[in-house]
Amino acid sequence: MMPLHNPVFQRERLNRIRLHVLPTDRFKTYAISAYIGTPLTEDSVTPTALIPFVLRRGTAKLPETKAFREQLDDLYGAGFGFDIYKRGDHQIVQFRMDIIDDRYVSGASGLLKEGLQFLGDALTAPLLENGAFSPKYVEAEKRTLRKRLEAIINDKIRYAAERCIEEMCKNEPFRLHPLGKRDEIDAITPQSLYSRYTEWLASSPIDIYVVGRTTLEEVKQLVQGAFRLGGSEAGGYAMQNVSRHVEQVQTVVEELEVNQGKLNMGLRTNTTYSDPDYAAALVYNGILGGYPHSKLFTNVREKASLAYYASSRLDGHKGIMTIQSGIEIANYEKAVAIIREQLDAMKMGSISEVEYSQTLAMIRNQLKEIEDSAFEMVGFDFNSILTGHERTVSGLIDEVERVTVDDIKRIADKVQLDTVYFLTGRKGGTTDGSEKG
Numbered sequence: 066m067m068p069l070h071n072p073v074f075q076r077e078r079l080n081r082i083r084l085h086v087l088p089t090d091r092f093k094t095y096a097i098s099a100y101i102g103t104p105l106t107e108d109s110v111t112p113t114a115l116i117p118f119v120l121r122r123g124t125a126k127l128p129e130t131k132a133f134r135e136q137l138d139d140l141y142g143a144g145f146g147f148d149i150y151k152r153g154d155h156q157i158v159q160f161r162m163d164i165i166d167d168r169y170v171s172g173a174s175g176l177l178k179e180g181l182q183f184l185g186d187a188l189t190a191p192l193l194e195n196g197a198f199s200p201k202y203v204e205a206e207k208r209t210l211r212k213r214l215e216a217i218i219n220d221k222i223r224y225a226a227e228r229c230i231e232e233m234c235k236n237e238p239f240r241l242h243p244l245g246k247r248d249e250i251d252a253i254t255p256q257s258l259y260s261r262y263t264e265w266l267a268s269s270p271i272d273i274y275v276v277g278r279t280t281l282e283e284v285k286q287l288v289q290g291a292f293r294l295g296g297s298e299a300g301g302y303a304m305q306n307v308s309r310h311v312e313q314v315q316t317v318v319e320e321l322e323v324n325q326g327k328l329n330m331g332l333r334t335n336t337t338y339s340d341p342d343y344a345a346a347l348v349y350n351g352i353l354g355g356y357p358h359s360k361l362f363t364n365v366r367e368k369a370s371l372a373y374y375a376s377s378r379l380d381g382h383k384g385i386m387t388i389q390s391g392i393e394i395a396n397y398e399k400a401v402a403i404i405r406e407q408l409d410a411m412k413m414g415s416i417s418e419v420e421y422s423q424t425l426a427m428i429r430n431q432l433k434e435i436e437d438s439a440f441e442m443v444g445f446d447f448n449s450i451l452t453g454h455e456r457t458v459s460g461l462i463d464e465v466e467r468v469t470v471d472d473i474k475r476i477a478d479k480v481q482l483d484t485v486y487f488l489t490g491r492k493g494g495t496t497d498g499s500e501k502g
Contacts, residue, residue, distance in 0.1 A: 111245030
């Protein structure tokens with residue numbers, strides 16, 4: 066096989082599956098990802114979140130979890146895992162496999178085929194008992210999912226971030242956590258979960274990525290033999306209108322037994338990944354609170370000593386930005402005022418050369434690092450599939466480097482503060498010792 070250096074994903078549709086292959090000899094492993102996405106809905110979010118936990122326990126061929134995991138060892142320590150997250154108003158389940166290239170194992174052959182077969186079995190040929198999932202595995206993984214959700218409540222930084230989103234988007238699907246709702250776990254049965262699984266697999270877009278020393282034609286044949294999927298073609302991802310005008314900023318104060326306040330703010334950027342202004346929004350977020358040199362960190366934490374941490378995060382799929390800070394409870398009013406001052410400074414274009422140049426350098430370096438990781442390249446490309454707007458790493462770097470202060474001011478004029486959420490201590494209460502952060 067000739068050395069492969071083409072950095073462009075090659076694509077083909079196989080009935081239900083959209084296939085994306087990046088032939089390259091840069092890596093010593095094959096990176097395999099399968100994305101399955103479905104709209105966030107109240108009824109389906111919790112069972113959908115439970116599905117991958119149960120699928121990882123065993124297959125029809127390997128019904129015991131021990132044998133399932135030993136098979137990965139037999140594949141020279143192949144990695145297998147999954148993530149569940151939100152992208153816009155969609156719940157995405159991503160399965161990942163990392164398997165060594167045959168060239169680096171003496172006597173090995175066909176490892177890509179075996180890896181894809183393993184993933185195909187895990188996803189489309191699960192262990193069934195009496196026409197449903199194994200009751201033993203379902204009950205065990207219900208406990209696992211419950212613990213994951215309880216961990217968020219115990220980590221007050223994560224809890225405050227989720228609650229801010231929940232309040233800000235209370236009339237939108239995005240309010241839902243991708244892991245679902247604790248109070249809906251108990252009602253799930255092996256039969257109801259299997260019913261949701263078959264519906265999920267039949268109706269959701271499925272994107273399979275392979276990066277490594279292979280070809281589109283080879284992967285196509287391997288996938289056709291490994292994934293048992295019936296039904297017609299599934300649709301793509303519907304673009305959501307994220308344009309919002311904030312009539313009035315809402316303030317939500319919640320009391321729990323904490324000794325450090327968590328001040329979070331939700332903002333509407335009215336700019337998404339597919340927007341021509343996306344690069345400017347990246348720079349805006351970087352200058353405001355994306356890095357240690359940013360305005361929030363420097364002014365709220367360093368100069369005013371009001372916060373233990375202060376940062377901002379951009380969600381380009383939903384078109385929102387969040388600000389996170391941990392403060393002394395008594396400093397609430399001061400912290401809100403100084404954060405608002407930073408937002409006003411962005412509108413006025415009050416940006417120093419250091420803030421501007423360091424932010425561009427940080428974004429440039431982060432984007433360049435994407436091409437050092439096969440899975441990062443896959444994730445970046447999947448953004449194009451989700452949004453219908455194709456970008457390249459080099460193209461986005463070029464856009465970022467052309468962003469001016471006037472462009473940043475234009476973003477600032479579109480940004481609207483929507484929600485102020487403050488997690489504070491109970492009056493006269495004491496901390497319960499469970500607080501993290």
